[in-house]
Amino acid sequence: GQNIDQPTEMTATEGAIVQINCTYQTSGFNGLFWYQQHAGEAPTFLSYNVLDGLEEKGRFSSFLSRSKGYSYLLLKELQMKDSASYLCAVRDGTGGFKTIFGAGTRLFVKA
Amino acid sequence: DGGITQSPKYLFRKEGQNVTLSCEQNLNHDAMYWYRQDPGQGLRLIYYSQIVNDFQKGDIAEGYSVSREKKESFPLTVTSAQKNPTAFYLCASSIGGKTEAFFGQGTRLTVV
Numbered sequence: 001g002q003n004i005d006q007p008t009e010m011t012a013t014e015g016a017i018v019q020i021n022c023t024y025q026t027s028g029f030n031g032l033f034w035y036q037q038h039a040g041e042a043p044t045f046l047s048y049n050v051l052d053g054l055e056e057k058g059r060f061s062s063f064l065s066r067s068k069g070y071s072y073l074l075l076k077e078l079q080m081k082d083s084a085s086y087l088c089a090v091r092d093g094t095g096g097f098k099t100i101f102g103a104g105t106r107l108f109v110k111a
Numbered sequence: 112d113g114g115i116t117q118s119p120k121y122l123f124r125k126e127g128q129n130v131t132l133s134c135e136q137n138l139n140h141d142a143m144y145w146y147r148q149d150p151g152q153g154l155r156l157i158y159y160s161q162i163v164n165d166f167q168k169g170d171i172a173e174g175y176s177v178s179r180e181k182k183e184s185f186p187l188t189v190t191s192a193q194k195n196p197t198a199f200y201l202c203a204s205s206i207g208g209k210t211e212a213f214f215g216q217g218t219r220l221t222v223v
Contacts, residue, residue: 043201044214103152
């Protein structure tokens, strides 16, 4: 079967660092995406990992371990505007463009 | 400006009626997708299309239908066979299978 697991909610303090984990079991693997979604809005792309290792992009970094079926999104210097849901998504490797999303992690940033 | 447009933003329909949600993109993307999102949940794939005149069922295709007659357009019809159609519907497109998806602003469908 296909499954993507993320924590349901997390709370962190403004200026701190938070790590959001994602584990996946899919029938194939063709890349892992992280998206940010504010309430009632469309998701926006944050990062893409297809090889093992860390990808850094400003305050956001994403890590992938394919052998462990594991990824995390690291947010540094948290700001209030980072309060949102963070969606982990895996594109399967069965030859198509099918992408499976996790349920998302709601992050609350407090002052 | 290039982008992906969904219309309308809010839609109300009576139970038993079919309704079609519009999705148009001018990004020249080959792939297009329809997702459904229920409160507090992630996105579930309804249908996707990798190229014009071809589409594949996602995980929850029952009660929905799509067409892909033009590269720019991927309309979704919610039929009366869909048991619980009230949801937030998101359309997305991507260049190919290994690139990120760009999402429209969504259509919130309420069936009464």
